[in-house]
Amino acid sequence: MRTQVIVLNGGSSSGKTTLARALQELLPGAWLAFGVDILVDALPARLRDGADGIAVETETVTVGDTFRLLDTAWAHGIAAMARAGARVVVDDVFLGGPASQQRWRDALDGLDVLWVGVHCAPEVAAAREAARGDRAEGMAAAQALAVHGGIDYDLTVDTGTHPIAWCAAQVASVVAARVAAREE
Numbered sequence: 001m002r003t004q005v006i007v008l009n010g011g012s013s014s015g016k017t018t019l020a021r022a023l024q025e026l027l028p029g030a031w032l033a034f035g036v037d038i039l040v041d042a043l044p045a046r047l048r049d050g051a052d053g054i055a056v057e058t059e060t061v062t063v064g065d066t067f068r069l070l071d072t073a074w075a076h077g078i079a080a081m082a083r084a085g086a087r088v089v090v091d092d093v094f095l096g097g098p099a100s101q102q103r104w105r106d107a108l109d110g111l112d113v114l115w116v117g118v119h120c121a122p123e124v125a126a127a128r129e130a131a132r133g134d135r136a137e138g139m140a141a142a143q144a145l146a147v148h149g150g151i152d153y154d155l156t157v158d159t160g161t162h163p164i165a166w167c168a169a170q171v172a173s174v175v176a177a178r179v180a181a182r183e184e
Contacts, residue, residue, distance in 0.1 A: 003087070003112045003113070003114050003175045003178050003179070004082045004086075004087055004088070004111045004112050004113070005078070005079075005082050005087070005088050005089075005090060005108055005111055005112070005113045005114070006023065006031075006088070006089045006090070006113075006114045006116060006171065006175070007090045007092065007104055007108075007113060007114070007115050007116065008020060008089065008090065008091045008092070008116050008118050009092055009093065009094045009100075009101070009115070009116070009117055009118065009147060009148070009151060009153075010093070010117065010118030010119060010120070010147060010148075010159075011093060011120075011125055011139075011140055011142075011143030011144045011145075011146070011147045012093065012125065012129065012139045012140040012143050013120075013125045013126075013128035013129040013132065013140035014118045014119065014120045014125055014140075014143075014144065014159060015118055015120060015128075015159030015160075015164060015167070016035065016091040016092075016093075016118045017033075017035055017037075017091050018159075018164050019091075019118060019157070019159065019164055019167055019168060019171070020033040020035065020089045020091045021033065022164050022165060022167070022168035023089050023168050023171055023172065024089065025168075026168045026169065026172050027087075027172055027175060029087060030086075030087065031087045031088065031089050032081065032086055032087070032088045032089070033088075033089045033091065034078055034088060034089070034090055034091070035090075035091035035092070036071075036091065036092045036093055037091075039070070039071065039074045040054060043067070043070070047064075047066060047067060047070075050064070051064050052064035052065060052066040052067070053066055053067045054067045056139070060139075060142070061093075061095055061139070063095065071103070072103060072107070075103055075104055075106075075107035075108075076107045078090060078107070079107040079108050079109075079111065082108070082111050083110075083111065090104070092104070093143060093147055094147045094148075094151060095143075095147065097146075097147075097149050097150050097151065098150040098151065101115075101151050101152070112178070114154050114155065114171070114174060114175060114178070115151075115152065115153045115154045115155075116153060116154065116155050116156070116157065116171055117148055117151060117153040117155070117156035117157070118156075118157060118159060118167075119144075119148065119156055119157065119158045119159070119160070120144060120158060120159045120160030120161075121144065121160045122140070122141040122142075122144040122145065123141070124144075124159075124160035125140035125141055125143070125144045125160075126138075126140050126141040128140065129141075154174065155170060155171060155174050157170055157171065
């Protein structure tokens with residue numbers, strides 16, 4: 001079995017999406033990339049700023065019951081694509097800590113998954129957030145460390161101290177090593 005899913009977890013502005021795109025270019029074969037932002041963008045407007053959906057405020061994100069239901073359905077949909085033969089890179093923010101990872105573990109049960117922590121220092125994330133101008137101020141710094149608490153990773157990379165190309169090469173080398181180990 002080859003790695004079918006790579007889950008990237010990191011705070012806002014940590015470099016997950018850029019890393020996912022770099023992996024698509026570096027890894028052999030076709031890899032689909034899906035970020036949690038795609039799920040949020042797919043929500044009806046009333047759920048993008050409400051108690052039942054997802055609400056983003058300075059330094060905090062709160063989610064309601066309907067968002068949780070849709071988030072779980074989304075994870076199972078991604079898993080279904082992997083089970084049907086697609087290789088997928090998931091870009092997520094584990095706001096719920098270990099419970100968020102467990103939700104993905106449940107959905108991806110039976111698949112070969114590589115868990116990657118995407119780190120960068122809070123001040124680096126804050127500078128990226130300010131440069132982007134499309135995020136709630138303070139969220140990136142608040143999430144930079146918090147989303148990693150209690151999470152088990154196969155690999156961690158730091159996009160603040162290493163270029164994206166280096167981080168992508170680290171992930172690709174683990175994927176290649178897994179393939180080689182299975183072929184022995």
